[in-house]
């Protein structure tokens with residue numbers, strides 16, 4: 001029996017309501033009934049201050065408010081303005097600008113970069129690989145594009161990055177297909193907060209090289225949280241690993257202005273390739289511009305102008321970085337407080353480094369989530385555990401929540 005009236009399902013699984021937005025709605029309803037002080041909404045994927053208000057960098061807002069109409073009203077070129085395409089490379093790599101060929105194209109947020117990478121570097125029906133803890137829209141995008149998202153186990157039994165599971169999946173997939181896109185979200189992975197070490201990265205690359213003979217592999221580094229992980233240089237130290245790949249392994253970096261510039265709604269982002277082969281770089285521009293034209297056409301010029309203006313003015317850039325650092329320090333403190341309180345409460349979390357989220361592995365995440373809701377705590381149940389957004393709760397709450405989660409689990 002057809003489930004849809006006029007629409008075609010096209011082999012996608014389309015939920016009636018997005019899970020996170022659904023729980024967020026419940027939290028809001030409870031706030032309306034019981035008052036803000038009695039509800040902890042740890043579902044939000046945006047940085048909130050200790051009062052629960054969205055953090056917006058005032059230094060960035062000043063730039064936005066001073067834009068001239070032509071800065072936002074006019075169409076931007078499909079791949080982005082030339083200034084943006086130049087400065088986004090600086091914003092992404094910082095001190096670690098690759099020596100290989102790089103090309104940047106504007107995308108609507110990091111989401112657009114993920115979409116275009118899957119579209120252009122795999123064929124319909126093929127598998128795309130990521131870890132078993134993953135950001136749900138990877139699956140949404142893969143389904144929409146008629147690909148299949150498959151996963152490797154992120155952590156081994158000693159809570160180390162699970163290179164053997166990664167290898168097993170790479171080998172298995174490349175036995176049946178000639179192309180592979182691997183998505184790695186680091187630093188400050190959503191939903192665990194894990195950051196791949198240089199050793200992890202080298203292991204990943206060695207495995208890809210081992211199975212790459214006669215194949216085309218694309219490694220997509222989703223760095224959506226890079227500017228809220230901690231020290232800007234330390235968290236960019238892995239980029240050189242992507243600068244020394246054979247020609248049949250392409251690196252693509254998905255950059256987002258949503259978190260780093262607190263402009264979630266302005267849809268600024270970019271996809272940047274790193275390759276030793278200039279023809280591959282030119283092809284990257286060609287095919288991804290085509291896909292952009294076919295899906296969103298061009299991206300908001302305002303976001304590009306804001307980023308370009310910031311990078312064209314040293315003092316302004318320093319101001320943005322200083323303001324961002326203040327909030328990044330606040331976030332890092334929350335994460336540490338949560339980790340510490342989890343240890344004290346005997347609550348196991350998955351290996352956490354930094355970022356917006358911490359996850360707690362558990363058997364029946366939906367049931368634990370519902371139990372927590374009884375005491376006014378809202379978190380997101382995932383397949384393998386519960387995701388808590390430390391980005392949206394105060395340091396004080398980070399100290400008390402772990403004991404409550406532990407109680408709800410038992």
Ligand SMILES: Cc1ncc(COP(=O)(O)O)c(C=O)c1O
Pocket residue numbers: 045108109110111112135185190222224255256257258264268269
């Ligand atoms: C893991 C991950 N990747 C990418 C994104 C991209 O976000 P946007 O499209 O807003 O840049 C997000 C946003 O939540 C995310 O969590």
